[in-house]
Amino acid sequence: MGRRTPLYDLHVAAGARMVDFGGWDMPVAYGSQIEEHHAVRRDAGVFDVSHMCAVDLRGAGVRPLLLRLLANDVGRLKAPGKALYTCMLRPEGGVIDDLIATFVDERWFRLVVNAGTADKDIAWIKEHAKPVGVATVPRRDLAIIAVQGPNARAKTTPLLPKSWRAAAGALGPFFGAACDEWFVSRTGYTGEDGFEVALPSESAADFWQALVAAGVAPCGLGARDTLRLEAGMNLYGNDMDESVTPLESGLAWTVALDGNRDFVGKGALAAQRDAGIARTLTGLVLLERGVLRSHQKVFAGAAGEGELTSGTFSPTLERSIGLARLPAAAAGAVEVDIRGKRVAARVVKPPFVRHGKAMIEI
Amino acid sequence: MSSYPADLRYTKSHEWLRTLPDGTIEIGITDHAQQALGDLVFVEVPEAGRRLAAGDACAVVESVKAASDVYSPIAGEVTSGNPKLATEPELINRDPYGEGWIMRLKPAGGAASETLDAKAYEAVAAAGG
Numbered sequence: 001m002g003r004r005t006p007l008y009d010l011h012v013a014a015g016a017r018m019v020d021f022g023g024w025d026m027p028v029a030y031g032s033q034i035e036e037h038h039a040v041r042r043d044a045g046v047f048d049v050s051h052m053c054a055v056d057l058r059g060a061g062v063r064p065l066l067l068r069l070l071a072n073d074v075g076r077l078k079a080p081g082k083a084l085y086t087c088m089l090r091p092e093g094g095v096i097d098d099l100i101a102t103f104v105d106e107r108w109f110r111l112v113v114n115a116g117t118a119d120k121d122i123a124w125i126k127e128h129a130k131p132v133g134v135a136t137v138p139r140r141d142l143a144i145i146a147v148q149g150p151n152a153r154a155k156t157t158p159l160l161p162k163s164w165r166a167a168a169g170a171l172g173p174f175f176g177a178a179c180d181e182w183f184v185s186r187t188g189y190t191g192e193d194g195f196e197v198a199l200p201s202e203s204a205a206d207f208w209q210a211l212v213a214a215g216v217a218p219c220g221l222g223a224r225d226t227l228r229l230e231a232g233m234n235l236y237g238n239d240m241d242e243s244v245t246p247l248e249s250g251l252a253w254t255v256a257l258d259g260n261r262d263f264v265g266k267g268a269l270a271a272q273r274d275a276g277i278a279r280t281l282t283g284l285v286l287l288e289r290g291v292l293r294s295h296q297k298v299f300a301g302a303a304g305e306g307e308l309t310s311g312t313f314s315p316t317l318e319r320s321i322g323l324a325r326l327p328a329a330a331a332g333a334v335e336v337d338i339r340g341k342r343v344a345a346r347v348v349k350p351p352f353v354r355h356g357k358a359m360i361e362i
Numbered sequence: 363m364s365s366y367p368a369d370l371r372y373t374k375s376h377e378w379l380r381t382l383p384d385g386t387i388e389i390g391i392t393d394h395a396q397q398a399l400g401d402l403v404f405v406e407v408p409e410a411g412r413r414l415a416a417g418d419a420c421a422v423v424e425s426v427k428a429a430s431d432v433y434s435p436i437a438g439e440v441t442s443g444n445p446k447l448a449t450e451p452e453l454i455n456r457d458p459y460g461e462g463w464i465m466r467l468k469p470a471g472g473a474a475s476e477t478l479d480a481k482a483y484e485a486v487a488a489a490g491g
């Protein structure tokens with residue numbers, strides 16, 4: 001039996017199919033995964049993402065610590081509440097985890113890290129934080145609920161604690177605000193607008209039920225995966241891990257290599273960039289019937305061979321899409337080995353779908 | 363709740379079999395199997411004329427989540443794959459024992475895989491098999 005979130009009983013009562021994810025018993029779908037997907041693209045859906053772990057870093061030295069520990073540049077976070085997406089790297093450049101860091105104030109940043117990597121992340125952060133007097137506080141006392149979709153904010157705001165509604169309603173994209181023990185962020189993992197709300201575990205069930213009563217569709221990890229893949233977002237453990245760098249994972253945009261700031265992994269990344277990046281992560285769209293899956297082999301002609309890292313059926317595009325690590329020269333028409341047959345696919349630049357609209361030509 | 367019609371035979375690998383009036387055997391996957399797979403998005407059915415031995419992989423059903431083989435419980439010659447599944451794979455979700463049939467087979471005789479009645483299969487499905 002895996003770990004359970006504060007919403008476990010509600011999921012089971014709603015008839016969800018439960019699966020193991022990163023050591024947690026999580027809902028994969030409550031009914032039709034495709035209908036859950038469409039609910040998020042067209043209206044609003046709610047996800048229990050309490051398996052992810054909020055980690056508060058507190059102390060006067062927190063910004064210098066994160067300037068060194070994170071590959072993206074928290075020096076860019078000037079306005080209180082502003083968040084950024086970043087990788088945390090090994091000295092050799094491999095990705096320990098990807099996470100969102102929010103600047104709350106000069107003595108407090110909040111990170112949200114993946115479930116399967118939380119323990120190693122926390123150990124790694126502590127190792128660097130302790131010598132500079134910054135406290136590392138994992139917040140397993142909090143649940144995290146993501147509400148996503150074009151109508152997500154309008155349906156969520158009236159259900160927040162009264163005194164915080166105005167502040168939450170005014171949040172810009174990629175901003176968060178601490179509201180007593182609640183923390184509301186305008187972030188997500190679906191390519192749609194919405195909130196991610198961290199709140200005390202004991203308040204989670206009431207908030208979830210209020211959202212469902214307001215017409216927000218409960219959605220499982222199945223829909224979360226098809227949504228994030230359509231949005232061209234990486235999944236840690238599938239699309240990158242400690243064996244590859246962000247430059248090989250479609251995440252060069254999250255790495256601030258220029259300038260004087262030194263961060264863990266910078267030397268390795270700069271050397272890789274200077275030597276030329278041999279493999280990149282790119283999007284694939286399948287041109288025939290079938291479904292792309294991770295680990296399928298990709299033949300990119302003279303450029304060489306590569307491998308799918310994620311693949312699924314896109315409910316919005318009604319065909320299969322995936323992310324693949326391919327030789328940097330790969331472009332245009334490729335073939336994918338699906339159960340021994342070579343099937344035609346095309347290299348495209350993610351995202352596939354953003355704000356409900358197709359971003360690629362089919 | 364899953365349903366298991368009493369007039370069908372079942373396999374431990376979650377196929378069902380129906381004997382049609384002309385002696386042809388119709389084969390599909392069970393309600394339990396379609397629920398476990400989730401929304402089906404792609405089905406590859408065998409072509410008419412293909413000869414199968416009992417236990418041969420004869421079709422592929424893919425949901426958003428995963429691909430899964432379908433095995434022929436008996437030996438025989440395929441008389442027809444369900445042509446509707448090419449454009450409507452969701453028929454298996456909607457009507458697993460009716461419009462969602464996968465193939466029809468003229469039995470060749472000889473040894474068949476072990477089949478179960480509805481009650482015995484229900485026990486297999488309930489045990490999470």
